[in-house]
Amino acid sequence: xxxxxxxTAALLLLVLVLPVLAGTMDDYHEAIQTLRCDxxxxxxxxxxxxxxxxxxxxxxxxxxxxxxxxxxxxxxxEVIALYVAEHGEQIRIAPAAAGFNLLAWLGPLxxxxxxxxxxxxxxxxxxxxxxxxxxxxxxxxSAPEIMPGIPSDDPYxxxxxxxxxxxx
Amino acid sequence: xxxxxxxxxxxxLFLALAxxxxxxxxxxxxxxxxxxxxxxxxxxxxxxxFGLTFLATVCLVSGFLIDDFRLDYVYHYSSSSQALPYxxxxxxxxxxxxxxxxxxxxxxxxxxxxxxxxxxNRALMPxxxxxxxxxxxxxxxxxxxxxxxxxxxxxxxxxxxxxxQLKNYWMMIHPxxxxxxxxxxxxxxxxxxxxxxTRRTGDIWFRTTRRWTIFSWFFLGTGIxxxxxxxxxxxxWGGYWAWDPVENASLMPWLTGTAFLxxxxxxxxxxxxxxxxxxLIILTFSLSIFGTFLTRSGIISSVxxxxxxxxxxxxAVFLAIIVFGSLLLLISRLPNLRSEAKLESVLSRESSFxxxxxxxxxxxxxxxxxxxxxxxxxxxxxxxxxxxxxxFNLVNVPWAIVLLLLAGIGPLIAWRQASTExxxxxxxxxxxxxxxxxxxxxxxxxxxYLDAFTGTFKSLFTLQVAPMFDQVKTFYPALTFGAGVxxxxxxxxxxxxxxxxxxxRHKESVALAFSRMIWRNKRRxxxxxxxxxxxxxxxxxxxxxxxxxxxxxxxxxxxxxNIEDYLVRYDGYRLEAVDDHIGAVxxxxxxxxxxxxxxxxxxxxxxxxxxxxxxxxxxxxxxxxAQGVVGHSEYEESVAALYPLIQRLEGSYRREVKTPSTExxxxxxxxxxxxxxxxxxxxxxxxxxxxATGRANFRVFVNPMVNFIWFGGLVFVIGSLISILPDARExxxxxxxxxxxxxxxx
Numbered sequence: 001x002x003x004x005x006x007x008t009a010a011l012l013l014l015v016l017v018l019p020v021l022a023g024t025m026d027d028y029h030e031a032i033q034t035l036r037c038d039x040x041x042x043x044x045x046x047x048x049x050x051x052x053x054x055x056x057x058x059x060x061x062x063x064x065x066x067x068x069x070x071x072x073x074x075x076x077x078e079v080i081a082l083y084v085a086e087h088g089e090q091i092r093i094a095p096a097a098a099g100f101n102l103l104a105w106l107g108p109l110x111x112x113x114x115x116x117x118x119x120x121x122x123x124x125x126x127x128x129x130x131x132x133x134x135x136x137x138x139x140x141x142s143a144p145e146i147m148p149g150i151p152s153d154d155p156y157x158x159x160x161x162x163x164x165x166x167x168x
Numbered sequence: 169x170x171x172x173x174x175x176x177x178x179x180x181l182f183l184a185l186a187x188x189x190x191x192x193x194x195x196x197x198x199x200x201x202x203x204x205x206x207x208x209x210x211x212x213x214x215x216x217x218f219g220l221t222f223l224a225t226v227c228l229v230s231g232f233l234i235d236d237f238r239l240d241y242v243y244h245y246s247s248s249s250q251a252l253p254y255x256x257x258x259x260x261x262x263x264x265x266x267x268x269x270x271x272x273x274x275x276x277x278x279x280x281x282x283x284x285x286x287x288x289n290r291a292l293m294p295x296x297x298x299x300x301x302x303x304x305x306x307x308x309x310x311x312x313x314x315x316x317x318x319x320x321x322x323x324x325x326x327x328x329x330x331x332x333q334l335k336n337y338w339m340m341i342h343p344x345x346x347x348x349x350x351x352x353x354x355x356x357x358x359x360x361x362x363x364x365x366t367r368r369t370g371d372i373w374f375r376t377t378r379r380w381t382i383f384s385w386f387f388l389g390t391g392i393x394x395x396x397x398x399x400x401x402x403x404x405w406g407g408y409w410a411w412d413p414v415e416n417a418s419l420m421p422w423l424t425g426t427a428f429l430x431x432x433x434x435x436x437x438x439x440x441x442x443x444x445x446x447x448l449i450i451l452t453f454s455l456s457i458f459g460t461f462l463t464r465s466g467i468i469s470s471v472x473x474x475x476x477x478x479x480x481x482x483x484a485v486f487l488a489i490i491v492f493g494s495l496l497l498l499i500s501r502l503p504n505l506r507s508e509a510k511l512e513s514v515l516s517r518e519s520s521f522x523x524x525x526x527x528x529x530x531x532x533x534x535x536x537x538x539x540x541x542x543x544x545x546x547x548x549x550x551x552x553x554x555x556x557x558x559x560f561n562l563v564n565v566p567w568a569i570v571l572l573l574l575a576g577i578g579p580l581i582a583w584r585q586a587s588t589e590x591x592x593x594x595x596x597x598x599x600x601x602x603x604x605x606x607x608x609x610x611x612x613x614x615x616x617y618l619d620a621f622t623g624t625f626k627s628l629f630t631l632q633v634a635p636m637f638d639q640v641k642t643f644y645p646a647l648t649f650g651a652g653v654x655x656x657x658x659x660x661x662x663x664x665x666x667x668x669x670x671x672x673r674h675k676e677s678v679a680l681a682f683s684r685m686i687w688r689n690k691r692r693x694x695x696x697x698x699x700x701x702x703x704x705x706x707x708x709x710x711x712x713x714x715x716x717x718x719x720x721x722x723x724x725x726x727x728x729x730n731i732e733d734y735l736v737r738y739d740g741y742r743l744e745a746v747d748d749h750i751g752a753v754x755x756x757x758x759x760x761x762x763x764x765x766x767x768x769x770x771x772x773x774x775x776x777x778x779x780x781x782x783x784x785x786x787x788x789x790x791x792x793x794a795q796g797v798v799g800h801s802e803y804e805e806s807v808a809a810l811y812p813l814i815q816r817l818e819g820s821y822r823r824e825v826k827t828p829s830t831e832x833x834x835x836x837x838x839x840x841x842x843x844x845x846x847x848x849x850x851x852x853x854x855x856x857x858x859x860a861t862g863r864a865n866f867r868v869f870v871n872p873m874v875n876f877i878w879f880g881g882l883v884f885v886i887g888s889l890i891s892i893l894p895d896a897r898e899x900x901x902x903x904x905x906x907x908x909x910x911x912x913x914x
Contacts, residue, residue: 043410043412090553093556107538126440
């Protein structure tokens with residue numbers, strides 16, 4: 001009886017502890033989404049790549065995450081670290097956001113901020129630019145000034161604008 | 169005869185270098201007082217350059233056709249068993265041939281430019297001819313001294329053959345289409361530079377080249393679409409875009425070219441953004457050259473291979489001359505490029521186009537930065553990194569959605585300043601339609617979106633940026649469909665208004681009003697058609713990315729499997745040896761899972777391309793192929809015997825003696841009667857087939873809406889073609905501009 005209780009308790013403990021020790025399905029997906037297939041086709045994650053090599057790699061990583069390869073189960077970070085140590089940083093489908101490679105992640109955001117600042121500056125510049133003399137070059141604008149000096153919300157101007165738009 | 173073609177090709181290119189050089193020099197001299205009359209000579213030299221380049225191309229193609237394996241280029245990219253279309257297509261299968269094709273298009277377009285401007289634009293032509301001549305000189309130097317296509321060696325029995333993945337009929341169309349796009353931008357660039365040199369910075373330079381610009385933009389866009397389709401059906405990973413450097417190289421000039429096409433409208437109407445327009449065409453042409461540099465210099469694989477490549481440094485120097493030379497010229501002409509009007513309101517078509525431009529250029533800059541980052545990283549840290557799809561999608565997808573929204577706003581918002589009335593009249597109905605679709609999609613999966621919504625804010629409050637973006641991604645499809653419906657509604661509204669006016673005034677029928685309205689104002693209404701095409705492409709991308717499913721199954725012949733709404737039967741397989749490969753062709757029948765109705769059958773193939781340099785394998789392959797009757801037992805046995813032979817040879821050679829490839833099987837639902845499956849693909853790839861038993865490992869994708877990408881592409885092509893057609897209204901505008909210029913100069 002006590003043996004049965006002990007085995008039940010051991011089983012319960014195992015069930016509770018295993019998920020902590022072993023990798024989970026999330027670890028498996030994280031690993032195959034983060035690592036690149038080394039088949040040499042398009043740069044694709046192991047998850048996305050359709051070649052036979054990716055198929056093999058998925059099996060290997062499944063074994064590493066769940067411990068079915070006979071070794072200690074690993075979590076996603078351990079699997080990724082293993083592959084990076086073996087193949088270098090380029091085995092990641094995108095570089096880790098650390099060190100110099102942080103620039104790859106921040107660069108577009110910095111560019112975005114600079115782009116927005118440039119847009120604001122450009123709009124301000126265009127809004128404040130003076131009407132130049134024609135001698136500056138060959139005239140390029142062909143849109144007629146519709147009733148200069150009359151407010152844009154004037155109903156007559158709006159009617160004319162509407163008709164011009166329809167016929168344009 | 170063989171010697172003659174090689175000699176003609178070789179000396180043809182050499183003479184083409186001389187004539188191209190003369191065209192540039194004579195055009196420069198022709199623009200000065202000393203060299204009056206030389207401009208015509210420069211133009212004739214451009215004709216001659218084209219003729220000589222054409223001759224060289226014919227000579228190289230004939231080398232492929234007669235299997236002249238003394239030519240190194242023919243040896244590397246063809247073989248005696250290569251099918252005829254691929255022998256011709258092998259012309260652009262490698263470096264030297266690609267450069268020759270580029271030079272052929274460049275000189276051909278230069279000749280066409282000269283022919284179409286014989287009696288006009290005489291002020292701009294000398295500088296434009298000099299630019300085209302100068303660029304031709306660069307390519308002729310490459311072809312004569314760096315990558316000569318007529319280099320020969322001792323005679324060889326057979327050639328290596330074209331890369332198996334390039335043996336696809338789309339390969340016959342895709343690269344030349346892309347090249348037409350890349351090269352075509354040279355003409356507007358040449359006129360842009362000519363405008364700067366001559367200080368004639370009005371609207372003539374871009375009005376003259378408007379159709380050239382649309383032509384190049386159309387071919388580049390079509391080339392990108394064809395490349396995506398090729399990748400989709402040939403590479404067998406279920407997708408069509410991988411942010412590969414080669415793909416990115418074509419996307420970048422297309423994006424800036426799109427920006428240019430929109431921004432010139434502001435200069436036409438308001439005389440604004442003159443600097444920006446010249447800058448955009450410089451950028452577009454530079455990115456076209458950069459794309460070629462990127463793919464041809466070896467810099468993608470490594471910065472070290474770039475340093476050792478012949479062509480890389482030459483391209484880098486040329487690119488530097490183009491970029492810095494053009495920018496210096498631009499800076500020196502800034503006083504001539506002052507705006508003729510000011511921006512009156514942020515709520516105007518000008519600012520809408522301005523934002524559209526900034527997003528397009530922003531996406532191009534991001535793609536450029538991310539594509540070149542591995543080289544930067546390797547140069548700085550000494551370690552290579554990979555830039556795969558996730559990082560590109562993270563940045564570009566949100567901007568693409570905003571861009572889509574602007575495609576609906578830009579054409580309808582008023583010039584100068586939008587009044588409340590203009591906004592109400594044009595945008596209330598489309599906006600309601602877009603919002604309705606967005607909310608409907610949210611309501612279909614309330615739990616998912618609610619979780620994503622709360623998850624986004626949780627991540628935001630805990631400052632976890634990556635998980636926040638993961639949650640935001642959930643909304644992308646709904647946002648894309650909402651924005652897309654908004655754009656479609658604006659276009660429908662515009663068409664209806666225009667047609668109603670015609671129907672009312674001219675008493676025309678709906679069909680007549682529709683066609684005449686487009687014909688009378690091709691530029692405007694064809695532009696709307698292009699927008700519709702882009703929206704449909706966006707729908708395809710959103711649907712196939714968000715709802716794609718993937719399954720992998722091991723099946724015996726005769727086995728069944730359920731995949732999503734499909735029931736699949738693996739009917740069997742056959743072995744064959746054709747052209748230059750052996751293949752295991754699997755045959756499947758697909759049924760509707762619910763009703764059991766047969767939907768169709770697909771064939772998917774796993775191929776091995778034997779290395780013809782291995783004598784034993786070559787002989788065995790040719791012997792098997794010679795028996796060539798499918799279903800004949802001796803034939804199938806001899807093909808089956810090739811598999812163990814390959815295995816044995818690989819064991820003894822200790823290297824691969826075959827190149828594998830797959831032919832994807834696709835069951836496309838492209839009939840409107842396909843119901844909810846409309847636009848969907850059932851996509852099968854055999855990962856491995858046992859030649860003895862037929863047991864096969866299948867990877868199956870169900871790609872909803874993926875065909876919308878190709879439908880949208882077709883609409884894009886139709887719209888672009890209409891807008892390229894000659895337009896009397898545009899011609900009158902150009903003539904008016906020229907008359908104004910003549911008066912101004914006089």
